[in-house]
Amino acid sequence: MLVTPALAVIALIAIFPLGWTVWESLHMHELRMPWLGKPFIGLDNYAEIAGDPRFWAALGHTAFFTVVSIALEFLLGLFLALAMNRVFRGRGFVRAAVLVPWAIPTVVAALLWRFMFESQGGIANALLVDVGILDQPIVWFIKTTTAWVPVILADVWKTTPFVALLLLAGLQNIDLTLYEAAAVDGANGWWQLRHITLPLLKPAILVTLIFRTLDGFRVFDLIYVLTGGGPGTSTEPVALYTFNALLQNLRFGYGSALSVVIFAITFGLALLYMKGLGVRLGGEQR
Amino acid sequence: MTRERVIAFFAAATMLLLAACDGGNAKKRGSTLKFSGSGLGAEGRVVSRQIERFMRLNPDIRVELQQTPDDATQRHQLYVQWLNARAGNPDILQLDVVWTAEFAAAGWILPLGRFKPPVADFFPATVEANTWAGELYALPWFVDVGLLYRRTDLVPVEPSNLDELVKQARAAMSRPGGPRYGFVWQGARYEGLITTFVEYLGAFGGRILDERGEVVVNRPEAVRAVTFMRDELYGSRIAPLDVLTWHEEEARFAFQNGNAVFMRNWPYAVEPMSDSASSRVAGKYAVSPMPAAQGGRSTAALGGAQLAINRYSESPAAAYRLIAFITAPEQMIERAQAVGQYPTRSALYDDPRLRAARSIPWDQAKRAIESATPRPVTPIYNEMSEILQIELHRALVRQAEPQEALNSAAKRIDALIERTGMRRLAREAGK
Numbered sequence: 001m002l003v004t005p006a007l008a009v010i011a012l013i014a015i016f017p018l019g020w021t022v023w024e025s026l027h028m029h030e031l032r033m034p035w036l037g038k039p040f041i042g043l044d045n046y047a048e049i050a051g052d053p054r055f056w057a058a059l060g061h062t063a064f065f066t067v068v069s070i071a072l073e074f075l076l077g078l079f080l081a082l083a084m085n086r087v088f089r090g091r092g093f094v095r096a097a098v099l100v101p102w103a104i105p106t107v108v109a110a111l112l113w114r115f116m117f118e119s120q121g122g123i124a125n126a127l128l129v130d131v132g133i134l135d136q137p138i139v140w141f142i143k144t145t146t147a148w149v150p151v152i153l154a155d156v157w158k159t160t161p162f163v164a165l166l167l168l169a170g171l172q173n174i175d176l177t178l179y180e181a182a183a184v185d186g187a188n189g190w191w192q193l194r195h196i197t198l199p200l201l202k203p204a205i206l207v208t209l210i211f212r213t214l215d216g217f218r219v220f221d222l223i224y225v226l227t228g229g230g231p232g233t234s235t236e237p238v239a240l241y242t243f244n245a246l247l248q249n250l251r252f253g254y255g256s257a258l259s260v261v262i263f264a265i266t267f268g269l270a271l272l273y274m275k276g277l278g279v280r281l282g283g284e285q286r
Numbered sequence: 287m288t289r290e291r292v293i294a295f296f297a298a299a300t301m302l303l304l305a306a307c308d309g310g311n312a313k314k315r316g317s318t319l320k321f322s323g324s325g326l327g328a329e330g331r332v333v334s335r336q337i338e339r340f341m342r343l344n345p346d347i348r349v350e351l352q353q354t355p356d357d358a359t360q361r362h363q364l365y366v367q368w369l370n371a372r373a374g375n376p377d378i379l380q381l382d383v384v385w386t387a388e389f390a391a392a393g394w395i396l397p398l399g400r401f402k403p404p405v406a407d408f409f410p411a412t413v414e415a416n417t418w419a420g421e422l423y424a425l426p427w428f429v430d431v432g433l434l435y436r437r438t439d440l441v442p443v444e445p446s447n448l449d450e451l452v453k454q455a456r457a458a459m460s461r462p463g464g465p466r467y468g469f470v471w472q473g474a475r476y477e478g479l480i481t482t483f484v485e486y487l488g489a490f491g492g493r494i495l496d497e498r499g500e501v502v503v504n505r506p507e508a509v510r511a512v513t514f515m516r517d518e519l520y521g522s523r524i525a526p527l528d529v530l531t532w533h534e535e536e537a538r539f540a541f542q543n544g545n546a547v548f549m550r551n552w553p554y555a556v557e558p559m560s561d562s563a564s565s566r567v568a569g570k571y572a573v574s575p576m577p578a579a580q581g582g583r584s585t586a587a588l589g590g591a592q593l594a595i596n597r598y599s600e601s602p603a604a605a606y607r608l609i610a611f612i613t614a615p616e617q618m619i620e621r622a623q624a625v626g627q628y629p630t631r632s633a634l635y636d637d638p639r640l641r642a643a644r645s646i647p648w649d650q651a652k653r654a655i656e657s658a659t660p661r662p663v664t665p666i667y668n669e670m671s672e673i674l675q676i677e678l679h680r681a682l683v684r685q686a687e688p689q690e691a692l693n694s695a696a697k698r699i700d701a702l703i704e705r706t707g708m709r710r711l712a713r714e715a716g717k
Contacts, residue, residue: 034370035391035393231679232679232683232685248359248672
């Protein structure tokens with residue numbers, strides 16, 4: 001009984017908007033076209049999504065972006081965390097310093113990266129030509145492959161510190177005597193990493209991956225600023241596609257259906273993670 | 287709450303209510319109008335001055351300037367939200383040239399026929415852009431038009447057709463110390479790409495929609511137009527690949543710094559580039575209408591602002607009086623003098639006050655406006671444009687062949703027409 005107010009609040013701020021969105025998604029509701037009325041059309045919006053190649057392409061782009069950027073962030077972040085976990089002078093300062101990219105608002109960071117890659121005289125082109133990787137400056141944003149480069153780099157640059165810090169927090173919970181015991185038994189560093197650090201880091205890894213995957217699936221501002229989803233729509237993520245349907249074209253019904261689909265996907269992913277890694281959030285290991 | 291506080295609260299509430307009622311009375315005595323339009327900087331000052339003059343001449347009407355975002359997309363979104371809520375404010379809406387059909391079909395603005403507006407005084411293209419189902423829905427306020435900028439020191443005579451433009455550009459580029467780029471335009475994936483495209487399309491004799499509102503954008507003329515644009519990028523290479531990420535300002539910077547022979551841009555670029563302190567091309571450029579190709583005619587994209595009356599306005603007659611005043615010759619000339627925006631009345635281009643006003647090439651501008659073509663006048667323009675932007679960009683970055691991209695655009699636009707019931711709407715409007 002005592003939890004009733006809490007449940008009511010959750011219902012009000014979480015369930016109600018979600019229910020409203022689902023209800024809206026069952027209608028044709030085009031704000032720009034009042035002559036169409038607002039008829040109930042059942043699952044037609046979902047059928048349109050299923051048959052829309054742009055949606056499937058956007059889903060593919062989102063998955064690609066999420067997998068590649070998280071893989072890089074995780075490896076780099078783990079490396080950084082292990083380095084920062086050692087005791088050295090100025091450790092506090094270094095820990096604060098690595099957080100700087102994370103502290104910059106995404107839109108600003110995206111703009112910075114766009115300036116670096118934008119023109120043929122941009123810093124990225126100048127650097128790569130000097131080093132000899134490129135023969136001549138290229139226009140990064142008109143080819144799909146090259147357009148992804150600044151997007152992924154910007155995300156890795158910005159989010160690795162966050163990953164590193166989460167992992168570092170996990171590392172600090174590991175009992176140091178385990179390493180001492182392993183060292184006495186003659187285990188080398190690699191063995192220690194595989195059999196002590198990684199297993200005990202599992203909860204922290206899980207939390208990190210959940211956060212990052214969900215973030216990755218909702219990526220919007222970075223790509224909106226950097227490529228706008230172009231060239232064509234070949235770097236467009238689902239969130240940008242939804243934004244377009246909902247706020248540019250003011251197709252409330254269809255946009256709501258898209259939101260519901262994204263919600264279902266991210267929710268499913270979160271469940272999968274919890275199952276796959278065999279950890280209960282906030283509870284002890286199974 | 288103590289008792290005193292409760293009493294104070296009710297007293298305050300009553301005062302507010304009384305004040306509100308008083309406002310209602312004031313409305314009965316005369317009418318209060320809310321005018322929403324560009325209210326920033328010099329533009330805002332001109333509008334305020336004109337509104338004050340109007341109120342002196344019409345003491346029974348009070349006008350307030352209601353600020354709306356200067357960004358077109360944001361203003362559009364705001365208007366759509368208000369009108370969906372049937373708000374009567376603002377009474378007068380400033381519409382972008384591609385919105386009129388949408389607002390008219392939605393029933394959000396009033397047809398102006400009953401006020402007998404002086405239609406014949408305005409450029410035909412501006413009237414066409416504001417006409418839906420045979421009725422005029424907004425009065426053109428000022429006009430924007432696509433122009434070809436040319437470096438007169440490199441190319442003394444204006445090109446008579448597109449092929450000649452390519453030749454002239456190549457010749458000027460290959461001169462020792464010649465500019466890096468031959469022709470710069472707006473090719474990023476945004477509305478500006480469509481304005482560039484309709485100029486090429488018209489030059490080759492193509493259209494996006496025909497008279498019946500059916501898609502014809504995958505016809506051979508359109509394919510030739512896109513192929514020509516692609517050839518500028520990958521064949522003759524007079525246009526740098528960078529233009530595929532460029533908007534108006536990037537093109538202007540390139541031209542203003544002396545890096546381009548030709549540029550496609552709006553009239554706004556004239557003034558900043560005439561300033562010899564910041565422009566390397568001051569006094570060394572001229573404007574002309576975009577040239578035609580074989581089988582088509584010289585075509586300029588049409589932009590600009592219009593004024594329309596909110597359907598839910600309580601005083602439409604007063605609103606029309608204000609619109610008529612603001613779009614009268616005197617006010618248009620004042621506006622042109624103050625902020626350099628082009629009048630929509632063709633007769634004013636011979637007015638000595640206008641010609642004395644600014645360093646604007648009025649004759650060439652008039653020629654370009656006379657060759658202007660509105661973008662498709664249809665209530666679903668916005669979504670149609672998005673489809674075209676994507677498919678054109680795909681063709682220009684070579685993700686798709688021109689015919690393939692245009693077929694895909696035509697197919698998707700056709701599905702859009704079907705989904706939005708445009709054919710039925712057009713039939714009903716035609717009755």
